[in-house]
Amino acid sequence: MTRFSHGAGLDDKKLFAVPTTRTPLRLTRRVTEIQVSPTLAVLNKANELVAKGIDVVDFGPGEPDFQTPPAVSAAGKRAIDQGFTKYTNALGTRNLRDAIAARYNRQYGTKVTSEHVIAGNGGKQELFNLMLALVDAGDEVIIPSPYWVSFPDQVSFAGGTPVFAKTDPSNRFRPRFEEIEAAATERTRGIILNSPCNPTGAVIEEAELKRIVEWCAARDLFLVFDETYELFTYGDNRHASAMRWFEQYPETIIIVNSMSKTYAMTGWRLGYAIAQPELIGALGKIQSHSTSNPSSIAQMAALEALTDEDDTEVRRMFDAYSERRAWLVPAINDIDGFCCADPDGAFYIFPDVSAFFGRAGIHDSQSFATFLLDEARVAVVPGSAFGADEFVRISYATSMERIREGVRRMAEAVKKL
Ligand SMILES: Cc1ncc(COP(=O)(O)O)c(C=O)c1O
CATH class of the missing domain: 3.40.640.10 (Type I PLP-dependent aspartate aminotransferase-like (Major domain))
Known part of the structure; x- marks a missing residue:
């Protein structure tokens, strides 16, 4: 149903009022019942800040910060050149x-x-x-x-x-x-x-x-x-x-x-x-x-x-993740309020941050992530996205230098709480 800003009446202006809202798009129940990926929502906000020229340490991404191994990329290029398209x-x-x-x-x-x-x-x-x-x-x-x-x-x-x-x-x-x-x-x-x-x-x-x-x-x-x-x-x-x-x-x-x-x-x-x-x-x-x-x-x-039997590139990535994890887990646990178990695998840590709830308007993982973005210019993903609202996800698929900087900023920001 088209809705008008004014109810129809004798006044011409009202009768011919231009609709201010269009007929709402009718979407299926199937699609309205699912959520936009919450990990993307945080990345979007961080990206907006970056677009404004603000330096954000981004612990959001769930993707390697490495390039595809050159031999693999070369095979893709060959496919194009040979018309395998x-x-x-x-x-x-x-x-x-x-x-x-x-x-x-x-x-x-x-x-x-x-x-x-x-x-x-x-x-x-x-x-x-x-x-x-x-x-x-x-x-x-x-x-x-x-x-x-x-x-x-x-x-x-x-x-x-x-x-x-x-x-x-x-x-x-x-x-x-x-x-x-x-x-x-x-x-x-x-x-x-x-x-x-x-x-x-x-x-x-x-x-x-x-x-x-x-x-x-x-x-x-x-x-x-x-x-x-x-x-x-x-x-x-x-x-x-x-x-x-x-x-x-x-x-x-x-x-x-x-x-x-x-x-x-x-x-x-x-x-x-x-x-x-x-x-x-x-x-x-x-x-x-x-x-x-x-x-x-x-x-x-x-x-x-x-x-390809040469796994040098993959090993290199693995070694980098191992080194970052070894540094990051104790560094995060050194910050008062963060409590992080040693993760067995992947390239994420998942600290409990509920100790900060009840301070400075922080009451859940989303408000804590927003606090970190606003105060520390650090992007993390709220645990609510993963069904665990007392936690945040920090990806260490970023350089050691950025990891150190991000941890420094977070430690500084939460001191204010
Ligand atoms: C647990 C898990 N499964 C599956 C995927 C899907 O990965 P892709 O679609 O890139 O192969 C991801 C990506 O983040 C993931 O984290």
């Missing part, structure tokens, strides 16, 4: 899917083939399509919390209900079987596990993962295992992948992985899923009617990354 198979090229299968077979002794693999525009697209393929209205999907921002919205978008299994900071947020089991109902359709976890860095222990895998298999639940940060585990922590049990439970286990973090390829948009061929076919069907296929150029670059 057309549509490909909706599932991705056979070569790329073979390379992904071979990599997993080498690592886990599995016997998957290209039939078990689909490549898409980022791990995010595969996660999204998986929910569309597996979740019906009324289905519940268990997600350990804190969680990566997109998981709940992807479940909701598919018509399902996310159900959270709270993890414990005193256990470094590592998911436990008991927490998952306690969240289950007769409507549970599956679980999404993310290890190492964004935002907490938690790496699930192998014994817990095995129990969860077996429990899912016994109950005919799907287990989506997102190992986007698989390479980034520190100290004694070892990445345990659900792929270890794929041969035993091929109908239960679905692996999602990405080129984004391991190879600093966020902008190329290339991720993939491994699952039983029937499910891969369903994902391919969705892809064929939506994005068609991941970029042919990105696929050639990804093929190079996965088949």
Whole structure:
């Protein structure tokens, strides 16, 4: 309905008043029920300040501050030069899917083939399509919390209900079987596990993962295992992948992985899923009617990354993250009010900042993040984005110099509280 600024009456001016508001856009329930990614909201505000020429230390981004390895970029350029610039198979090229299968077979002794693999525009697209393929209205999907921002919205978008299994900071947020089991109902359709976890860095222990895998298999639940940060585990922590049990439970286990973090390829948009061929076919069907296929150029670059035996570049990134983490965690804990567990993996720390609540109008993670942006010119992501309002996420995918500067500014700012 068009609304007018004045009610229609005898006065000509009022009768012919120009509508001041247009008919409201009618959006589907599906889309109104999901949120704009809150991580983007903070980045946007920080970007506005940067555009005004203000120096902001940005701890927001969930992407490597490194360049894509030169050999990988060169493969992308070669793809263009050689005219490999057309549509490909909706599932991705056979070569790329073979390379992904071979990599997993080498690592886990599995016997998957290209039939078990689909490549898409980022791990995010595969996660999204998986929910569309597996979740019906009324289905519940268990997600350990804190969680990566997109998981709940992807479940909701598919018509399902996310159900959270709270993890414990005193256990470094590592998911436990008991927490998952306690969240289950007769409507549970599956679980999404993310290890190492964004935002907490938690790496699930192998014994817990095995129990969860077996429990899912016994109950005919799907287990989506997102190992986007698989390479980034520190100290004694070892990445345990659900792929270890794929041969035993091929109908239960679905692996999602990405080129984004391991190879600093966020902008190329290339991720993939491994699952039983029937499910891969369903994902391919969705892809064929939506994005068609991941970029042919990105696929050639990804093929190079996965088949190049020289891992010098990836090691270099890993070493840099290790060094930053080793400096950052104690430095943050040295600031009165911050309390941060040692994160097992990924490139984030997730300190508890609730000690600041009740001071200077700060009452939650959002107001604390706003305080830091205003007072310290430091951007962090409020924990509310990840279902944990007492925390903030600090990404150390930025240089050591910026990390030191950001910590200095934060320490200075919170002294005022
Ligand atoms: C836990 C997790 N899963 C999946 C993704 C998706 O990554 P991409 O779509 O770039 O492959 C991200 C990206 O931030 C992530 O943090």
